[in-house]
Amino acid sequence: MAVADSDEYDDAPGAAGRFDTTLVSSPVRVFGYDELELTFDSHLRPWTGQSATVTVAFDGGEETTLLRYDSTNTANDYDADLANSTEALRFAVPSGVRQAVFRWRLDAPRNSWYWAIDSVAVRTTATATPSLDDATQLWVVSDIQGHPRDFAHGLRDLDAVRPDAAGLLIAGDIVPTGTTAEWRQIDDVVAGATSAGIMPDQLVAAIGNHESYAAASWETLRDRFLDFAGRDKVYGEYVLSGGGGEVPVLVIGQEFPRPPEVGMSDEQVAWLDERLDYWTERKKQVLVIAHFPLGDTVSASWIPWYHESYDRNDELTAMLGDHPNAIFLSGHTHYPFELGDWAVRRRVPGGHPDGFLAINTGAMHIEWDARGESTSSITEVTTRDINRGLTIDVYADRVIIEARDFGLAGPSGDNEVNEVLRHLEVANPLLHGRRR
Structure with a gap:
């Protein structure tokens, strides 16, 4: 389990009163797939000015955002929908790429709230839903x-x-x-x-x-x-x-x-x-x-x-x-x-x-x-x-x-x-x- 906790963050020189941390996955082999799904258990406490994002980058390229929670789409302080939840993020795999790297970033004012994740997996997906x-x-x-x-x-x-x-x-x-x-x-x-x-x-x-x-x-x-x-x-x-x-x-x-x-x-x-x-x-x-x-x-x-x-x-x-x-x-x-x-x-x-x-x-x-x-x-x-x-x-x-x-x-x-x-x-x- 990984926890990013801005509530316990003390200002460091040059930190400008913000807590900004990113968890980076090891490379995951994705070659040969058209689509995959990133899943993880999540417990997020939102706050004003706080954002939580998940991105994917293929073969060292630019990051693509798979998920973003901020004050525009969450209830500040406590959002029941984001407590003890499971995220399932499907993403397309570009032709010819070999590896994917995932990043979880929490950017928040000091003394805000936290984000905990666990049970991260990348898995294959089913085809389009039948009739x-x-x-x-x-x-x-x-x-x-x-x-x-x-x-x-x-x-x-x-x-x-x-x-x-x-x-x-x-x-x-x-x-x-x-x-x-x-x-x-x-x-x-x-x-x-x-x-x-x-x-x-x-x-x-x-x-x-x-x-x-x-x-x-x-x-x-x-x-x-x-x-x-x-x-x-x-x-x-x-x-x-x-x-x-x-x-x-x-x-x-x-x-x-x-x-x-x-x-x-x-x-x-x-x-x-x-x-x-x-x-x-x-x-x-x-x-x-x-x-x-x-x-x-x-x-x-x-x-x-x-x-x-x-x-x-x-x-x-x-x-x-x-x-x-x-x-x-x-x-x-x-x-x-x-x-x-x-x-x-x-x-x-x-x-x-x-x-x-x-x-x-x-x-x-x-x-x-x-x-x-x-x-x-x-x-x-x-x-x-x-x-x-x-x-x-x-x-x-x-x-x-x-x-x-x-x-x-x-x-x-x-x-x-x-x-x-x-x-x-x-x-x-x-x-x-x-x-x-």
């Missing part, structure tokens, strides 16, 4: 929690943009407490969507914490969830098919009464490890869906009360870290898609250098956010009602994820928004590898 007809389309929602009308509204919006979806994935907290009346509300929405001809053929559900808060035994509440999910265990595998071919989806979750939030058997963990290996050997990108995030992945998962939800958090993280083709989908936190860490690559010591991808699935209920940056004094607030989810398009060589805002269901249930807030293209790392 949606060539994709296996999926819908993803979570944390409905007693908002069946928003759920129904979101399904209509999803059908409007991805009408040929192979499956609906729900990342837990489907009901508020787990009563039979609550499940009946959700069943009615699903039945209504089915009657309207918009429900995908396959429903894939993960168990959340709210499924087991009602006044009944754990076993009774678990079985109500399993009846809805159409399984006899909280974990399982689905293979969904569409224009992009087969898409493996692995579901994991809580098997035992709390605490901890997610108690898992040896059998479930061994099963997950075996199925990840199976699909990795076949060079397939694989979706893993669960309610709780793993520690130190997506937004809020670094906060103490989210960090250790799994009794085997470190074991699961290390396991997934060996599978760069794994995409881990989690709900629970209700944090905004606007944050830089709504999607992150989580790397582990000794694992694959690309780690695994973790994605926040949003919520169809209220939104939460953090206040403060110190782990020891962090607080949370509710910010607003939301209704959000994902579309996932799986192609033969990549996955494209869009984070969407459906808008709240109005009095007539027809308040249309359907706005794309985030667009992420994830090339299959088993097919498109690193250059360095």
